Amino acid sequence: MLLAVATFSLMDACLKALSQHYPPMQVAALRGLSSLPLVALWVVFAGGARQLLHVRWPLHLLRGVLSIVMLSAFAYALRSLPLAETYALFFIAPLIITALAALVLREHVDWRGWTAILLGFCGTLIVLRPTGAGVVTLAGLAVLISATGYAISAIAVRVLGRSDSTQSMVFWMLMMTSVFASALAWREWLPMQSADWRVLAALGVTGAVGQYAITDAFKRAAASRIAPLEYTALVWGIILDWVFWHTLPDTITLVGAAVIIASGLYLIRRERVHVEAEHP
Numbered sequence: 342m343l344l345a346v347a348t349f350s351l352m353d354a355c356l357k358a359l360s361q362h363y364p365p366m367q368v369a370a371l372r373g374l375s376s377l378p379l380v381a382l383w384v385v386f387a388g389g390a391r392q393l394l395h396v397r398w399p400l401h402l403l404r405g406v407l408s409i410v411m412l413s414a415f416a417y418a419l420r421s422l423p424l425a426e427t428y429a430l431f432f433i434a435p436l437i438i439t440a441l442a443a444l445v446l447r448e449h450v451d452w453r454g455w456t457a458i459l460l461g462f463c464g465t466l467i468v469l470r471p472t473g474a475g476v477v478t479l480a481g482l483a484v485l486i487s488a489t490g491y492a493i494s495a496i497a498v499r500v501l502g503r504s505d506s507t508q509s510m511v512f513w514m515l516m517m518t519s520v521f522a523s524a525l526a527w528r529e530w531l532p533m534q535s536a537d538w539r540v541l542a543a544l545g546v547t548g549a550v551g552q553y554a555i556t557d558a559f560k561r562a563a564a565s566r567i568a569p570l571e572y573t574a575l576v577w578g579i580i581l582d583w584v585f586w587h588t589l590p591d592t593i594t595l596v597g598a599a600v601i602i603a604s605g606l607y608l609i610r611r612e613r614v615h616v617e618a619e620h621p
Contacts, residue, residue, distance in 0.1 A: 342562075342570040345554035350424070350577030352547035354585060355540050356412075357419040362534060365420075366526035369412035373519035375545030376552065380515055383553070384508045393512055396505045400497050404510070405517025407497075409525070411490035412518065414483040421480045425578035425590040429468045429598035430484040435569045435605050436461040437492035445496055448563055450608075457604040464600030470593060495559050502560035510556050569605035 352372075359368050384390060418427055436458045443450035450458075469481050494514075501510055533541065558567055575598055582588045590598075 342555065342558040342567045343573060345551045345558060346571055346574050347577060348547045348551035348554065350574050350581060352544055352551055353415075353419070353424060353427075353578075354581045355544040355547065356416055357424060358540050358585075359537060359544070360416045360419045362537065363531050364526060364529045365413040365416040366409075366522055367530055368416035369409055370519060370522035370526050371541060372412055372544060372548055373408075373515045373517075373522060375541050376548035377512075377515045377519055379545060379549040380508075380512050380552070383549075384512050387508055388506060392506045393509050396509050396513065397501060400501050401505075401510070401513040402517065404494050404497050404501075404514050405521060407490040407494045408514050408518040409522050411487045411494070413522070414487040414490070418480040418483040418487065421478070422484070423578070423582045423586065423588045423590065425575060425582050425588075426468070426594050427484055428574045428578040429590065429594050429601070430465060430481060431488045431491075432572055432575070432598060432601040432605070433461060433465045433485065434488035434491045434495075435571050436601070436608075437489060438495050439608055441492055441496045442499070442563070446499055454608055457607045461601045461604035464597045464602075464604065467597030467600060468594055469597075498556055498559040507553065507557045507560055510560070511552050514556075515552065566609065569602075569609050572602045572605055575602070 356368055356372065359371060363371070384393065415427075415431075439450060439454065440458055442448040443454075465485070498510060579590065582590075
């Protein structure tokens with residue numbers, strides 16, 4: 342999960358750079374197309390193509406649709422929001438994952454856990470600043486849509502992991518993202534600028550590595566336990582914002598992020614207590 346967060350942060354920096362020049366749906370398509378060849382090679386050398394056929398198609402289709410919504414919304418938000426601020430809002434995703442894990446997968450979350458989730462939502466409101474003077478904008482709402490899609494997809498991985506291989510989950514999500522997003526972006530497709538090919542190559546590598554790592558992480562461990570590790574992205578966001586765009590998050594954004602992170606860390610602690618109680 343830590344590897345996934347690190348590589349996805351670098352991928353998001355590539356997405357932000359591309360989102361300045363191309364429509365959001367095209368950026369979503371480029372994300373899938375750039376990583377798909379690498380993932381296809383991995384599938385061939387790690388079990389062969391046969392494993393791609395005997396899968397649970399409805400859940401794979403759901404993840405493909407969610408990927409398009411998530412990536413296009415995220416790319417739209419990155420046009421105007423710094424990485425660190427985008428991550429601060431996206432941090433609601435682990436809390437949504439925990440809530441969905443309790444409701445859908447029946448993973449145990451007690452009243453203290455639900456209280457932490459509620460406080461996390463309050464932290465999101467702090468970042469959004471719903472006073473008319475803050476960032477309750479389409480970009481901010483797009484991040485929340487993306488986070489919700491990410492959370493539902495993570496729960497789908499937990500279900501798929503019981504029967505389908507990691508290779509099939511990664512391949513079909515990228516394949517469906519590539520095909521569906523390319524079809525939707527075709528009418529507004531812009532030719533690639535020569536200066537962006539290196540960014541696209543970096544997008545492909547970081548996206549492939551990150552997708553493998555995060556899919557395998559959610560397949561191997563309880564969603565409510567590893568999702569809060571997503572919070573390490575804030576450090577990456579601040580560093581990348583400063584290095585490439587010379588911006589830093591403001592105090593209110595950091596306060597809201599701190600509330601969300603504190604809620605997530607509490608959930609990690611509660612999960613550890615339950616595991617130790619069940620397996621002393």
